[in-house]
Amino acid sequence: MLSAEARALITAHPAGMVATVNGDGTPSVSPKATFVILSDTALAFGNIRSPGTLANIRRQPNVEVCFIDVVLRKAVRVTGTASIHRKDGADAELREAFEERWAAYHSYMSSFVKIDVRRAELVLSPAYDVGFTEEELRQTNLAKLNAL
Numbered sequence: 001m002l003s004a005e006a007r008a009l010i011t012a013h014p015a016g017m018v019a020t021v022n023g024d025g026t027p028s029v030s031p032k033a034t035f036v037i038l039s040d041t042a043l044a045f046g047n048i049r050s051p052g053t054l055a056n057i058r059r060q061p062n063v064e065v066c067f068i069d070v071v072l073r074k075a076v077r078v079t080g081t082a083s084i085h086r087k088d089g090a091d092a093e094l095r096e097a098f099e100e101r102w103a104a105y106h107s108y109m110s111s112f113v114k115i116d117v118r119r120a121e122l123v124l125s126p127a128y129d130v131g132f133t134e135e136e137l138r139q140t141n142l143a144k145l146n147a148l
Contacts, residue, residue: 010037016035017032043114057083
């Protein structure tokens with residue numbers, strides 16, 4: 001489900017905006033910056049300070065995550081079902097993925113949230129529709145960021 005392009009974007013930009021549903025039915029979006037790709041059908045983030053997100057997942061495990069490359073104006077929207085795995089009881093695959101990619105933060109993680117991917121969609125800016133190339137967007141957007 002995660003294409004090579006989606007995997008590349010998520011690997012390069014591992015901070016995803018995780019959407020869940022609050023107990024009162026209102027939406028909640030929270031950034032999580034410790035994502036790892038486990039397979040073409042699963043990814044996960046480390047829980048460091050996410051009490052609201054975890055409470056929402058316990059009530060309603062359906063989530064959506066958006067990863068954005070602001071320079072190329074591309075995104076990947078991932079829809080799936082989340083499950084919470086305590087760090088001390090997590091399987092070796094989860095533990096090793098975080099130890100390898102997020103060693104500096106690993107000791108702060110109390111659990112991992114695994115997302116079984118149901119759908120992954122590449123989202124492109126309308127700038128591509130009007131003829132801008134990836135290189136033109138890279139140059140333009142890097143110039144804007146550097147001007148800040």
